[in-house]
Amino acid sequence: MKSLSIGGLSEKTGVNIETIRYYERENILPKPSRSDGGRRIYNNEDVRRLNFVHKCRNLGFSLREIVSLMSLVDTGNFTCKQVHELTVVHVKEVSEKIENLKRMERVLLEMADRCGKGSIPDCPIIDSLFLE
Amino acid sequence: MKSLSIGGLSEKTGVNIETIRYYERENILPKPSRSDGGRRIYNNEDVRRLNFVHKCRNLGFSLREIVSLMSLVDTGNFTCKQVHELTVVHVKEVSEKIENLKRMERVLLEMADRCGKGSIPDCPIIDSLFLE
DNA sequence: TATGTATCCTGTAGTGACTACAGGAACAAG
DNA sequence: CTTGTTCCTGTAGTCACTACAGGATACATA
Numbered sequence: 001m002k003s004l005s006i007g008g009l010s011e012k013t014g015v016n017i018e019t020i021r022y023y024e025r026e027n028i029l030p031k032p033s034r035s036d037g038g039r040r041i042y043n044n045e046d047v048r049r050l051n052f053v054h055k056c057r058n059l060g061f062s063l064r065e066i067v068s069l070m071s072l073v074d075t076g077n078f079t080c081k082q083v084h085e086l087t088v089v090h091v092k093e094v095s096e097k098i099e100n101l102k103r104m105e106r107v108l109l110e111m112a113d114r115c116g117k118g119s120i121p122d123c124p125i126i127d128s129l130f131l132e
Numbered sequence: 133m134k135s136l137s138i139g140g141l142s143e144k145t146g147v148n149i150e151t152i153r154y155y156e157r158e159n160i161l162p163k164p165s166r167s168d169g170g171r172r173i174y175n176n177e178d179v180r181r182l183n184f185v186h187k188c189r190n191l192g193f194s195l196r197e198i199v200s201l202m203s204l205v206d207t208g209n210f211t212c213k214q215v216h217e218l219t220v221v222h223v224k225e226v227s228e229k230i231e232n233l234k235r236m237e238r239v240l241l242e243m244a245d246r247c248g249k250g251s252i253p254d255c256p257i258i259d260s261l262f263l264e
Numbered sequence: 265t266a267t268g269t270a271t272c273c274t275g276t277a278g279t280g281a282c283t284a285c286a287g288g289a290a291c292a293a294g
Numbered sequence: 295c296t297t298g299t300t301c302c303t304g305t306a307g308t309c310a311c312t313a314c315a316g317g318a319t320a321c322a323t324a
Contacts, residue, residue: 007271017272018312026310037319039272048262055261060236063310073258080255084247087257091240098233101226104192108223115216123212125219126205129187130180139300149301150283158281169290171301195281 004042013050020050028053028063060094136174145182152182160185160195192226 010017023029029049032040049070056066069086072078114124142149155161161181164172181202188198201218204210246256 005271006273016312019310021273022311035319037272039319051263052261055263057310058236059240060233069258078255080247080257083255083257084244087240087244087247091237091244094233094237094240098230098237101192101230101233104190105223105226105230108191108219108226112216112219112223115212115219123210123215125212125215126201129184131183131187137301148283151281153302154282167290169301170303171290189281 002044004047006040006042009042009047009050012047013054015050015054023050023053023063026063028067059090061090065090134176136179138172138174141174141179141182144179145186147182147186155182155185155195158195160199191222192229193222197222 004012006017006020009015010020015023020029024031029046032042032046035041052070052073053063053066056069057063061069065086069083072082111125111128114128136144138149138152141147142152147155152161156163161178164174164178167173184202184205185195185198188201189195193201197218201215204214243257243260246260
């Protein structure tokens with residue numbers, strides 16, 4: 001088993017040192033063992049855990065959701081069905097965000113198109129932003 | 133000219149009272165006039181301004197961007213071309229966010245699909261989340 | 265051994281955009 | 295006047311980080 005310092009863990013996982021400490025403080029990650037001098041010593045399980053958290057964050061899960069999921073895993077008290085459902089719910093949330101952004105994009109493009117017509121000195125974009 | 137209390141302004145614009153105060157504090161909005169008793173009194177121009185800010189927020193502009201834009205408008209020192217360019221840059225940012233979310237969505241759907249195959253007791257979703 | 269450098273520690277505070285009190289004042293209606 | 299509603303200021307919290315400051319530890323080199 002290879003042990004790592006926090007800097008080592010940060011390099012191996014791509015998660016910022018400050019962020020790792022933050023996760024520990026917020027109890028997203030367990031407290032690691034320490035050297036005699038007080039430095040954090042991380043093992044393989046710590047690496048696996050942080051990878052999990054990192055992956056989940058990248059997929060848009062909130063820290064709260066991640067803690068819940070991790071707790072399921074830790075107790076071994078879950079079914080693949082449960083996890084599937086959580087994932088499906090989350091996909092829906094992501095899809096809604098996409099739709100919102102697309103709507104935003106559409107409005108912006110329309111505005112840009114209007115302005116691109118070269119109307120001066122009034123600006124259709126500014127005008128439309130002042131409307132109710 | 134119809135004057136409004138902060139509650140009135142909030143109702144008319146759909147922006148939260150606390151948020152309006154926040155915008156004032158952060159100098160996103162100008163300080164309104166006050167009654168003898170110290171209550172805020174908003175006029176039509178205040179309404180127009182808040183509509184502008186609200187619209188821009190809904191379109192994903194940051195408060196900083198909004199302040200810049202508003203400052204252009206206030207000085208009358210801008211061209212429709214400038215605004216157009218700002219808008220186009222912003223559209224690009226929104227489009228990138230959409231792509232990121234789509235990537236996220238794709239990964240999540242793949243994971244859900246794997247789990248949907250009914251593999252028990254191991255969970256492919258959890259397994260893949262632990263990978264580097 | 266001493267020195268220099270890099271890494272680590274804790275605690276605090278800041279970012280951006282809100283949101284939510286607490287305690288008290290102003291206002292309107294009965 | 296009393297009661298209920300709205301408003302005020304100041305402070306703090308949310309979420310997920312991020313960035314110090316000041317000091318300690320660990321390692322490498324001379």
